[in-house]
Ligand SMILES: O=P(O)(O)OC[C@H]1O[C@H](OP(=O)(O)OP(=O)(O)O)[C@H](O)[C@@H]1O
């Protein structure tokens with residue numbers, strides 16, 4: 001495991017401010033499983049947003065399920081509110097090719113017709129393969145195509161029940 005000079009907690013503080021700016025009346029947070037769902041849960045608490053955040057999985061609409069397999073993560077979609085007419089703010093930890101975002105937008109539209117869909121991410125690592133851009137990213141980092149950047153959540157270490165975030169970088 002490589003320890004990165006990328007302070008996930010500091011970036012999270014920037015994400016809080018970015019999401020605060022993007023939130024509009026009748027907006028709802030939906031976290032992309034799994035890293036984005038951790039972030040959305042914490043944002044919902046920290047921004048004192050009434051109600052529950054949503055969680056969305058890309059599994060049923062991925063274009064690479066032939067290689068990744070259609071695993072049980074399909075069960076992770078939980079939208080505990082009617083998305084029709086809502087302004088949906090998608091939250092993710094890392095944005096790379098944009099293929100996961102495309103898949104979760106398809107999943108979202110299986111549930112209804114939101115008024116708008118916006119994306120905020122902790123880290124944008126570039127390398128887009130689709131015309132998808134975040135409205136907010138706390139950082140843009142150059143990561144080699146052979147590397148993978150992952151958000152790690154450690155429960156209950158020094159930050160009460162909310163857990164602390166860090167990044168792990170693997171590969172050459
Ligand atoms: O823009 P892309 O190239 O699609 O990559 C970005 C996605 O990859 C990771 O998710 P992953 O599906 O690996 O699941 P995880 O969040 O559980 O790690 C990450 O959390 C993003 O959702």
Ligand SMILES: O=c1cc[nH]c(=O)[nH]1
Nearest residue numbers: 094096147148149150
């Ligand atoms: O580096 C990457 C690429 C895709 N998804 C991630 O979470 N990290």
